[in-house]
Amino acid sequence: MSATPPRVLVLTGGIGSGKSTFARAFEALGVPCIDADALARTVHQDPAHPATLQIARAFPQAMAADGRLARGTLRSIFALDADANEELKRILRPAVLALAAEWTRRQQTPYVVWESALAMDQALPATRVLVVDAAYRNRAARIALRNPDWTRAQVAGVVAMQLARADYLARADDVVENDGTLDEVRVLTEQLHRKYTDLWS
Numbered sequence: 001m002s003a004t005p006p007r008v009l010v011l012t013g014g015i016g017s018g019k020s021t022f023a024r025a026f027e028a029l030g031v032p033c034i035d036a037d038a039l040a041r042t043v044h045q046d047p048a049h050p051a052t053l054q055i056a057r058a059f060p061q062a063m064a065a066d067g068r069l070a071r072g073t074l075r076s077i078f079a080l081d082a083d084a085n086e087e088l089k090r091i092l093r094p095a096v097l098a099l100a101a102e103w104t105r106r107q108q109t110p111y112v113v114w115e116s117a118l119a120m121d122q123a124l125p126a127t128r129v130l131v132v133d134a135a136y137r138n139r140a141a142r143i144a145l146r147n148p149d150w151t152r153a154q155v156a157g158v159v160a161m162q163l164a165r166a167d168y169l170a171r172a173d174d175v176v177e178n179d180g181t182l183d184e185v186r187v188l189t190e191q192l193h194r195k196y197t198d199l200w201s
């Protein structure tokens with residue numbers, strides 16, 4: 001294990017902007033990446049986790065019969081109720097942060113990537129923030145391909161509950177545009193990786 005923990009590059013942006021796509025490109029360059037949504041899922045899909053029990057007390061209508069948080073609740077419950085969404089994030093945040101910090105300490109690279117759509121409204125501890133930005137029409141079209149069961153209104157509902165584009169951009173150290181091809185994603189990621197390696201090696 002290295003003496004100093006890796007720097008944390010927070011990779012953020014709105015739903016469908018391309019965070020996971022950039023995370024895969026960083027991974028291909030040997031940078032360890034972790035996804036806050038996936039960590040949240042390990043928590044709320046464990047019926048015995050204290051945070052899941054807390055969610056069940058606050059939102060019994062959001063639970064599946066097996067005691068896990070039901071998938072699909074983002075569209076049907078949390079996107080429709082800002083207070084409920086804040087409460088869900090407040091419950092999950094400490095558990096997600098603890099898992100992310102513990103994972104980070106085990107990495108041995110100069111930096112790691114934490115991917116999260118909620119990075120900035122959740123004030124994740126970051127060395128640097130990289131925002132993925134894409135035109136709304138591209139995001140909506142990509143989400144429609146990835147999640148064919150989501151209506152346009154549901155996509156718009158989730159977008160409305162996230163930070164505004166200007167707020168993401170205002171808090172970015174770096175911004176990367178994702179309106180081109182996957183080849184362009186690879187090239188842009190290589191450029192960013194060179195920059196971060198120069199900064200942090």
Ligand SMILES: CC(C)(COP(=O)(O)OP(=O)(O)OC[C@H]1O[C@@H](n2cnc3c(N)ncnc32)[C@H](O)[C@@H]1O)[C@@H](O)C(=O)NCCC(=O)NCCS
Nearest residue numbers: 014015036037040071072073074089092093096117118122
């Ligand atoms: C609400 C949940 C159960 C919905 O799960 P579901 O499988 O239906 O959606 P999925 O996880 O694939 O999310 C899809 C996308 O929606 C966006 N999103 C997810 N949760 C939220 C939220 N609470 N608020 C705004 N956008 C969100 C992200 O862009 C995400 O990638 C899940 O997304 C979740 O646990 N969200 C909270 C995550 C959280 O609070 N993390 C703490 C970070 S520190």
Ligand SMILES: Nc1ncnc2c1ncn2[C@@H]1O[C@H](COP(=O)(O)OP(=O)(O)OP(=O)(O)O)[C@@H](O)[C@H]1O
Nearest residue numbers: 014015016017018019020021117142146180181182
């Ligand atoms: N440049 C691109 N060209 C073609 N398809 C892309 C591009 N970028 C992303 N996609 C596709 O768009 C969809 C959304 O991208 P991705 O999952 O990376 O976004 P995200 O920001 O992680 O989304 P979420 O917040 O929902 O997790 C995926 O199916 C992905 O394969």
